[in-house]
Amino acid sequence: MNTLARDPKGYYAVLGLSPGADATAIKSAYRNRVKSVHPDRNASSRAREEFQRLMEAYAVLRDVVRRAEYDTTGQECLDDDDDVSVPAGAIPIACSCCGSLTAQPRYVVYRTVRSYLVWAKTGRLEGIFCRACADRTAVKASIITWLWGWWSLPGLLLAPFALLGNLFGGSKPRRENARILIRQGRAFLARGELELARSLGLQAARFAKLPDDRARVEDLLHATRDAGDTRRLKSRWSLGGGVFLAQALPLAALPLTAAVFALIATKPWDVPVSTSGTIAMRPVGIGEIRHVAVEGLKVRMAPIFGAPVLTLLDRFTTVEVTGDTDTPEWVHIRTPAGVDGYVETRSLYAGSGTRFKSQWCAENRGGQPGAGEVLSRRVSGDHRMLIHNEGRRDGVVKLKTLAGHTVASFYIPATYHIGVGGIPDGTYRIEFATGSKYSRGCGVFLDEMQAGVLPVTLTFKYLTTGTIRSLTNIAEISLSPAPGDPVQPLSLSVEKFAADD
Missing domain, CATH: 2.60.40 (Immunoglobulin-like)
Incomplete structure (x- = not known):
């Protein structure tokens, strides 16, 4: 059954909206409209009448259940939750998204986060859904948050909570869902479908916490006592399925992605040369590429401190190890200019000096x-x-x-x-x-x-x-x-x- 796209009492028209407007639009339209029609501000002879019409329309449209009945039936909604005299042929509440009749409706609120560089704005996608429409709405809310929620510091904090909430089915307010299920059960009771009515009463019992709601559930179960539990509906609102996995996998990958970016930023495998700390001696092999780790390294003619100096090498100069000596404290090298000589092993660091020099230059930019x-x-x-x-x-x-x-x-x-x-x-x-x-x-x-x-x-x-x-x-x-x-x-x-x- 499709939701009737009618506005018989003109409630939406009073607010200047089209049927199907969301709760945020209704609230915003009411606030703007009430300023112009309030009798204290409007001296028109029709101001009081227009104000009463506005209050009547807003009282219906702001209420989840009453608005759902108004949208579904296109008729006068039931104002009294205690009214059990549902007329024969009553139409059950339909899904606010696709308009189809569902035996297990739920009022669900999904959260969105949009970032604007320095601040973030939270939003809501809400309605009375069948399970299929609820899944689609959850994915939509999560996509909005994934695309727009991370671009500010508040967004970094709010987005994960919104995504987790959507992943686990959004929020289902107890009061509204209890009322919806009770009214849905009464509608099926009026149509003579006792098994469905009783099953809905049992579902409503899980949401009913207030004494009045529990009393209405007891009335519904008492009215359907002859149906027994021969057709208890299996809940379609349990977690799982493809939609759950589609939202869970990106969230599961989020810590891994953050860890990868942290590794790239810190580069633990690429430890820079310390210009002030002690440089540890490491054994060298012939043919290795190393770089100078101290400033003004003296290349000597022989592996002794008193030997003549052939040339001086700047820090980060890349050299090639061409031979070893009788002591591990000295090593024979060849400089980029082709000079062969001996230097202290502890003055060399493994690898080419280009990468380490670039990092040192950045750190000492001034x-x-x-x-x-x-x-x-x-x-x-x-x-x-x-x-x-x-x-x-x-x-x-x-x-x-x-x-x-x-x-x-x-x-x-x-x-x-x-x-x-x-x-x-x-x-x-x-x-x-x-x-x-x-x-x-x-x-x-x-x-x-x-x-x-x-x-x-x-x-x-x-x-x-x-x-x-x-x-x-x-x-x-x-x-x-x-x-x-x-x-x-x-x-x-x-x-x-x-x-x-």
Whole structure:
């Protein structure tokens, strides 16, 4: 049987709604409407009548059972729960979702959570359902929460409770369900179906907690005492089935997913090098790749402390173990430059140093440099230069001698045009790098770093001792030259840019 899509007494029309509106819409419409028709605010001669009509409509539509009877029968609803004189041919309450007649209706409330970055809003999907419609509504409420409930801190706390509640069948208010089952039983009793009426009375007994409800259940069971228990309905509201599994599996996977993200974030397998703690000695094997764990490691000609030093290695330099010695305290290595020598075993750490250096650079990033800040300066002078960075990424510019020694370096933010000074006499190559998240500890950008070198040199010198320098003669360079500019930068490896003297 389908729910009658009629509004014979105009209850929905009074509120400005269509039949089938949810409880939230009914409450909101009532609050808005009562402000305009209340006799204290409305001087119209019809205000009192309209106000009484509004109160009558809201009294019916706000009540779960009375509204269900009104929607189902399209007739005057029963106002008195104690009225047992149900007329013959009475129509049982139908499912508010699909409109079909069900012998086991339930009033169920499912919860939803929607997050809005800094706050979360809870909602309700509710109604008198048959079991099939209840399952579909539960899945709908859970999907809404899965998609929208996690994007705020309150949502992270509320969403799991809403999902668990929906998983276990939502909430079934005792008072409303007792009244529904009692009225459903009376309707079947009026139609002469004693077995169904008695079965509904037994189901109502599990919800009836108030003395009045228990008395009505006793009246219904007494009226159907001749039916016995020959047709007791098997409850269709037990947990289980495909819908339960569909909601349970994502919830079961949630702790596993959180554990995976925690492992990725903490990286317990990837312990960084401690720059201050004691480095444990570990045996090494020929052919292993290791990296330097201390700053300024001395590579010696022989495995003794007094041996001549061949070269110095920076922390995180990757080396290859090429041989062992008579003592485990020393090991023979080959540096990236091809130098063979001996170092202390305790100064090496397993694996390539690239990954550990990246993490160290991020941890020692320091504060954001200011526009035009001098990052390093070895020699000072009286010359000036204009630097244009019209790109979308910040830049670092280095002035290097032809021998490769850095004289000064400057920080130029994206879209800035900055004049820098203190440049000494000389001829310089211009190297630069662009990127984001500059690390002071390593002198590199952590994200999107690219390096380049201008194919020209700049020479700064005085023409005569008394020459007055004009602002129009200041040298200019651009980190993002126009496509038609003959001076286009050449690509430079990031490692070469970062390797400073």
